Amino acid sequence: MSSTLHSFEQAATRAAHDRPQQETVRTSLGTYNRALNAGRERFASWSEARHRARAVKADAVAHLGEYLEQFEAGITSRGGHVFWAETAADARDYILDLARRRGVRSVIKSKSMVSEEVHLGAALEGAGLEAVESDLGEFIVQLRNEPPYHIVTPAMHLRRAQIAALFQQKLGTPAGADSAEDLTMAARHYMRARFASAGMGITGANFLIADAGMVAITENEGNARLTASLPRVHVVLTGIEKILPRLTDLALFWPLLSTAGTGQAITCYSSLIGGPRQPGEADGPEEFHVVLLDNGRTRVLADQERRDTLQCIRCGACLNVCPVFHTIGGHAYGTTYSGPIGAVLTPLLRGEKEFGHLSFASSLCGACTEICPVEIDLHHHLIENRRDSALQHVRPLPERIGMRAFRWLMSDAARYARLAQLARHLLRFKNAWVPEGSPLDLLRPWTASRDLPEPPRESFREWWQRTRQERGGHA
Amino acid sequence: MVTRPRIALFIPCFVDQLLPQVAQAMVRVLERVGCQVEFPAAQTCCGQPAFSTGHWAEARPLALRFAEIFAGPEARQSYDAVVCPSGSCTTMVRNFFPALAHGDAALAQAIAPLHGRVFEFSEYLVRQLNVRDVGASFPYRVTFHDGCHALRELGLYDEPRELLRAVRGLELVEMEETTECCGFGGAFSMQMSDISAALGQRKAANVERAGVDFVTSCDPSCLMQIGGTLARQPGRVRAIHLAEILAAGLDAGLDAGPQDSGAERSAQPSARTTGDAGGARAGLRGPRDAPPAKRAAKPGARAEKRP
Numbered sequence: 001m002s003s004t005l006h007s008f009e010q011a012a013t014r015a016a017h018d019r020p021q022q023e024t025v026r027t028s029l030g031t032y033n034r035a036l037n038a039g040r041e042r043f044a045s046w047s048e049a050r051h052r053a054r055a056v057k058a059d060a061v062a063h064l065g066e067y068l069e070q071f072e073a074g075i076t077s078r079g080g081h082v083f084w085a086e087t088a089a090d091a092r093d094y095i096l097d098l099a100r101r102r103g104v105r106s107v108i109k110s111k112s113m114v115s116e117e118v119h120l121g122a123a124l125e126g127a128g129l130e131a132v133e134s135d136l137g138e139f140i141v142q143l144r145n146e147p148p149y150h151i152v153t154p155a156m157h158l159r160r161a162q163i164a165a166l167f168q169q170k171l172g173t174p175a176g177a178d179s180a181e182d183l184t185m186a187a188r189h190y191m192r193a194r195f196a197s198a199g200m201g202i203t204g205a206n207f208l209i210a211d212a213g214m215v216a217i218t219e220n221e222g223n224a225r226l227t228a229s230l231p232r233v234h235v236v237l238t239g240i241e242k243i244l245p246r247l248t249d250l251a252l253f254w255p256l257l258s259t260a261g262t263g264q265a266i267t268c269y270s271s272l273i274g275g276p277r278q279p280g281e282a283d284g285p286e287e288f289h290v291v292l293l294d295n296g297r298t299r300v301l302a303d304q305e306r307r308d309t310l311q312c313i314r315c316g317a318c319l320n321v322c323p324v325f326h327t328i329g330g331h332a333y334g335t336t337y338s339g340p341i342g343a344v345l346t347p348l349l350r351g352e353k354e355f356g357h358l359s360f361a362s363s364l365c366g367a368c369t370e371i372c373p374v375e376i377d378l379h380h381h382l383i384e385n386r387r388d389s390a391l392q393h394v395r396p397l398p399e400r401i402g403m404r405a406f407r408w409l410m411s412d413a414a415r416y417a418r419l420a421q422l423a424r425h426l427l428r429f430k431n432a433w434v435p436e437g438s439p440l441d442l443l444r445p446w447t448a449s450r451d452l453p454e455p456p457r458e459s460f461r462e463w464w465q466r467t468r469q470e471r472g473g474h475a
Numbered sequence: 476m477v478t479r480p481r482i483a484l485f486i487p488c489f490v491d492q493l494l495p496q497v498a499q500a501m502v503r504v505l506e507r508v509g510c511q512v513e514f515p516a517a518q519t520c521c522g523q524p525a526f527s528t529g530h531w532a533e534a535r536p537l538a539l540r541f542a543e544i545f546a547g548p549e550a551r552q553s554y555d556a557v558v559c560p561s562g563s564c565t566t567m568v569r570n571f572f573p574a575l576a577h578g579d580a581a582l583a584q585a586i587a588p589l590h591g592r593v594f595e596f597s598e599y600l601v602r603q604l605n606v607r608d609v610g611a612s613f614p615y616r617v618t619f620h621d622g623c624h625a626l627r628e629l630g631l632y633d634e635p636r637e638l639l640r641a642v643r644g645l646e647l648v649e650m651e652e653t654t655e656c657c658g659f660g661g662a663f664s665m666q667m668s669d670i671s672a673a674l675g676q677r678k679a680a681n682v683e684r685a686g687v688d689f690v691t692s693c694d695p696s697c698l699m700q701i702g703g704t705l706a707r708q709p710g711r712v713r714a715i716h717l718a719e720i721l722a723a724g725l726d727a728g729l730d731a732g733p734q735d736s737g738a739e740r741s742a743q744p745s746a747r748t749t750g751d752a753g754g755a756r757a758g759l760r761g762p763r764d765a766p767p768a769k770r771a772a773k774p775g776a777r778a779e780k781r782p
Contacts, residue, residue, distance in 0.1 A: 016669040323656045327673045361667055363660025363674065364527060365623040380574070386529030395529070399662075403525050407533040410488070410519040411540065420492045445668035450675060450703030453493045460486050460495035464514045 004334060005357045011332035012361065021157060021329060028156045029320055035263020036317070042265060043255075053256050054375040057311035060210075060243045064301060064310075067210035067243045068292065074213010078275030080288040088118035091291050095120065095202070095235055096127050098289065102233055104129065104199035108191075110217075110224035111135035112204025113151050113314060114237050114293055117336045120202070131202075132194045134223035136187055143170045149330035151337060152261050152316035157329060191223070201227035201285070205238035206257060206313070208290075212247040214274040215290065218257060218267045225271045234276070234285035240292050241310040253313065260315035260373040296349035306381050309345050311374040318368035318378055324361055333358060340368035344381045352389045359385035417461060424455035431455075480604070482512045483545055485559040485568070485593065488520040490695050497695050500722035501560045501596055507725055508606050513554065517544050522575075523567040528662045531575055538572050539585050546588040556603065557593040560718050562625025562693045565595040570628050595625060596718055597693050601634040607641045612724030614644030615688040619717075620678070620701060621654045622694030635693050635717050642720060650685035652678075659700035675704040683710045691717050 015021065040046040060067055072082040085091035091114075099107065107129055109115065121142070124131040133142040137154035141147065143166055148154030155163070164178035173186040203224050207216040215236050217224050228234050244253060250270075258264040277284030301307050319325045319339030330338040335346045335355065343358040359382045368378040389395055409416055431454065434440045436447040446452060458466070482505055486498045505512050522537030544550065545557050559565045568589060576583040600606045619639060625631045639647045658664070658674025665671075678701055682690045690705070692698050695716055702714025 012667070013669045016673045022673075323658065323674050323677075324670055327670050360528075360663070361670065363623070363656050363658055363663050363671065365656035365660070366627040367623075367654075367656065370627055383527060383529065383571075383574075386527070387531050388529070390529035390531070399528065400530075403528065403530040403533045406520075406525060407522075407536060410522070410537050413517045413519050416488070416519045420488070424492060445665045446703075448668065449672035449707065450700065451706040452703060453699060455493060456495050458495065460491045460498040461514065461516060463495055463499065465516070 002354055002357075004354045008332060008334055008357060008361070011334065012328040015328040015332045018329075022327060024157055024159055025326060025329060028153070029326070032263060032320055036259065036320075037263075039259035039263040039265065042259070049252065049256055050373055050375050053252055053373055054308075054311060056244065056249050056252070057313070057374050058308065060245055061241065061301065061307060061310045063245075064240065064243060067245055068208070068240060070210040071208050071213055071243060072290075074211075075275055075288070075290055077213065078278065078288075080275035080290065082290045082292060085291050085293045085295070088293070088295050091118045091237060091293050091295075092120060092123040094289075094291055095237070096123060098233065098235065099124075099127070099129060099200055102199060102287070104233065106130040106132070106194060106198050107200045107202060108195050108198035108227050108231060109133050109138070110201070110203045110219070110227040111138050111154075112202065112237055113148075113336060114204055114239050115202065116147060117239075117295065118237070118293065120237065130194075132191065132198075134191050134195070134221075134227055135219075136184065136221060136223075139187055139191070140166065143167075147331065147336070150316060150319055151314055151339075157331075195226055195230050198231045200233045200235060201229075201231040202235045202237055203227050205236050205242050205290075207244045207250065207253060208238065208242045208292075209247050209250070209272070210243055210245050212272070212274070214247070214272045216244075216250060216254075217271045217273065218254065218269075219271075220262075220264075220268045222269050225269055228271065228273055229283050229285065232285055233287040233289070234273075236273075236288075236290045238290070238292065240294055240297055241312070256373050257313050257315050260313075260317040260371070300345070300348050303348065305384055306344070306348060308374075308376050309341070309348065309378075309381065311376055312341055312345070313374060314341075315373060317371045317373060321367040321371045323363065323365060323367070328361075340378045340382070341376070344376075344378055344385060347385050347389075352385065352392050353394050356385065356389035356392075356394050359383075359389065417459070420459065421462075424457075424459070427452075427455045479509050479511045480555045481553065482510045483550065483554040483557045484512055484514045485518065485521075485545065485557045485564065486514065487559065487561045487564040487695070489699075490560060493699075494695050494716070497560050497716040497718055500716065500718040501558070503722040503725060504596075504600075504609050504611075504718055505558065507722075508600065508604060508609055510604075515544050515550070521564050521567045523564060523571070524661055526567065526571055526575060535575055535579060535582055538575050539582050541568065542572070542582075542585040542589055546586070546592060551588060554592075556599060557589075558596055558599045559593065560596045560693075560716060561695055562595045562622045562629055562631060563696055565593060565598075566624035566628040568593045595629055595631060595693055597625075597635040597638055598629065598631055601637055607637045609638070609641070609721050610725055611641075611721045612643035613720050616646045616648055616686065617689045617691055617720065618648045618650045618682060618685045618687045619653065620650075620657060620682070620690055620692040620694075620697055622692050622697045623656050625693045626654055631693065635691075638717065638721060639691070643724065645720070648685050648687050650681045650687075650690075652681050655681075657697045657700045659696050661696070664700065671700070672704070675700050679704040679708060682712055683708070687712055689713055689715045689720070691715050691720055693717055 043049050075082050083094050107124055109131055121131055133139045140155040140163055149157040163183055167173040167183055167186050168175060171186055171190055205215045206218040209216055254270055255266055258267045276286055276288040300310055318341050322339050325339040333342055335342050337345055346358055347355040362382050364379050366379045409419060437444055441447055490497050502512055521541050522534035525534035572586045576586055619635055639645060656674060657678040658671040663671055690701055690712055698714040698716060705712050
């Protein structure tokens with residue numbers, strides 16, 4: 001058993017029994033659901049918006065190279081730099097090297113899942129740089145020394161009281177200062193000093209606009225635009241799949257992303273950034289770098305079946321509607337991207353052997369596919385991932401043998417009928433002699449929490465056979 | 476004279492072996508609305524357990540087998556439609572067989588004639604026969620659970636509800652989160668049993684809160700999960716398949732028969748043919764402390780005597 005599987009099973013089991021945690025998440029998602037439903041109503045046709053968004057992103061992904069080069073040309077024409085990072089290490093090294101060359105001692109960050117993906121925070125710290133998250137949720141989980149719980153709302157698993165206690169301990173806020181406003185002001189006070197002293201600002205990107213050669217950033221706190229404009233050096237760290245062909249596509253994608261992500265019509269701040277400060281401009285960084293990360297994405301691009309996963313705009317809607325995510329939460333996955341998109345994408349990016357089990361942690365209910373604003377066929381991709389796991393023989397031996405036996409059993413009706421009848425007898429025997437859910441019970445994974453139907457003495461086919469003659473008289 | 480639709484029964488293996496009363500009830504209802512039913516005895520399983528766990532090489536021969544039994548040249552002459560009391564198994568045949576057949580020309584050719592011939596039970600009644608009132612009577616409060624495959628893969632939402640609303644005495648109560656998964660998920664229920672059980676408990680709590688006597692569904696697998704979970708709880712709600720509700724009270728209801736059946740019903744089915752399979756006393760499994768009046772009859776105790 002791989003260590004990732006083992007730790008997933010442990011964490012998922014623990015979380016599945018953690019009702020208070022589930023309630024916190026559910027409460028937060030209850031608010032989201034109401035906003036989402038109202039948000040979808042604002043569209044003349046939500047389903048048409050999804051169709052069009054998918055078509056735009058499918059085109060963007062199909063011509064990824066051309067659009068990225070177009071984007072790059074726009075950035076470089078304004079004096080910005082574009083670095084193509086093939087691996088996570090390439091991205092980290094580029095940023096660390098840049099920081100060294102510019103004599104940067106402290107870095108301010110705004111929200112970027114790609115920075116989580118490449119473990120940038122640890123790399124900066126390792127290089128002796130102070131790096132502070134400026135997104136409030138990210139800041140909170142950074143203080144707790146844990147990864148984001150959710151790709152959009154990193155601290156959704158925490159109650160206000162927990163955050164108040166954390167701030168009291170780490171920031172020295174006075175006891176009793178526990179209103180949302182108190183806490184926000186405490187974080188802002190702490191961050192403002194870091195903004196002023198930071199030599200480098202690192203942001204993510206929500207979209208890369210090919211025709212305009214610009215980076216589009218969506219946020220609610222204003223910290224991202226401060227990160228992008230105050231420090232002398234601004235680095236955008238993002239995945240290559242964030243490309244959109246045209247500036248006008250934002251007319252659809254900005255409201256689509258904010259509706260799917262938080263239920264908002266549009267987020268509070270929507271920024272477009274095209275390069276370093278230009279002559280005559282009042283603000284902006286002296287230097288501007290975009291790090292475009294591949295890290296396995298081009299492998300997914302080559303996969304005709306599942307390349308639509310590169311259409312993902314990281315709205316988090318699939319997590320929000322996922323009953324498994326509701327139950328085990330974001331940390332149990334042990335990956336940067338959790339929930340359905342994480343369960344589909346992680347095995348593709350990082351291998352079936354280590355992460356294939358995530359595709360099995362689903363009841364395949366399809367709520368994710370139903371909500372996805374760019375129509376990624378998520379739950380069917382989970383089955384395709386499972387197929388690949390089976391083909392690569394990374395599934396447990398009992399399952400592989402069991403499925404061979406299943407095929408053998410079901411390939412002959414008489415064989416099936418005989419053995420199933422025997423199994424019913426055995427099951428009745430077990431029910432009579434082995435207490436349900438006891439350690440001797442082979443069906444314990446089911447019976448530990450659920451009853452099984454009492455096996456009948458007569459199967460349907462036996463009943464049909466017995467009464468057939470009589471039935472024939474009526475037909 | 477209108478010809479009676481000739482139906483091939485597609486009975487999921489676990490229904491065959493564990494829940495025969497569900498299939499018996501479906502037979503009863505289909506006959507009641509004028510169908511002629513046949514059970515192709517060579518059928519076993521559609522292969523979904525292998526397909527959804529990724530073992531497609533094991534699933535393909537079973538899909539091929541299924542196609543030969545239900546849509547081979549002989550079957551095409553003998554049956555007008557294939558009807559199944561499970562949205563999930565219907566989904567396997569309709570939506571997942573094509574995925575299995577991708578790149579397998581022989582299988583693709585074999586499954587092609589299945590197209591447009593395989594239906595989930597409520598779907599067949601409402602969309603194909605245009606039947607809503609089958610003449611059933613079931614004086615209880617009932618909530619409907621949307622199985623994920625029936626809802627999201629087959630697009631069935633109104634069909635079972637229309638059938639339930641036409642049942643005499645039945646009060647349909649919508650629970651909260653009715654479209655949220657019950658957590659069964661096939662092998663998932665065993666392999667990730669803690670997660671599955673937690674989802675089942677949430678679903679069961681929603682059922683309990685609805686203040687109903689029964690929870691029903693088009694999917695017997697969901698009902699095993701929900702009913703099995705409810706059975707461990709102090710409440711008295713029981714799980715029962717839609718077909719069992721629609722078969723309830725048909726004996727007494729001969730005079731107040733179906734009103735809008737699109738199928739020809741010249742031959743009234745005999746009550747004897749299906750025994751008491753579909754009555755209100757059926758059910759997937761009741762809680763251990765249910766009152767006698769609502770107690771689920773042990774399926775084993777219900778086997779009819781030979782005539």
